[in-house]
Amino acid sequence: MATVVLRTGESQESLLKRFRKEVMKERILPTVRKKRWFTPPSELRRLKKQKAIRKARQAQRRREGRESAR
Known part of the structure; x- marks a missing residue:
C-alpha cells in the first residue's frame, strides 16, 4: 500500500504529487481496475x-x- 508522510514545510500539492508517484510505481490502479468486477x-x-x-x-x-x- 502506498503511504506518504507530510514533510515539514511541504505543501499539500507536493504531498499529493508524491502519493500519485507511489501509486504509479506500485501499479495499484491497474490492479484495482482489474478487480473492480468479477x-x-x-x-x-x-x-x-x-x-x-x-x-x-x-x-x-x-x-x-x-x-x-x-
Whole structure:
C-alpha cells in the first residue's frame, strides 16, 4: 500500500504529487481496475489467448523487419 508522510514545510500539492508517484510505481490502479468486477475464468482464458496471439504477431513483424534490413 502506498503511504506518504507530510514533510515539514511541504505543501499539500507536493504531498499529493508524491502519493500519485507511489501509486504509479506500485501499479495499484491497474490492479484495482482489474478487480473492480468479477471476470469469469472463460473470459480470462479468452483474453490470455488474444494477448498471446497479439504478441506472436508483433514478434513475427519484428523478425520480418530484421530480415528485410539485412
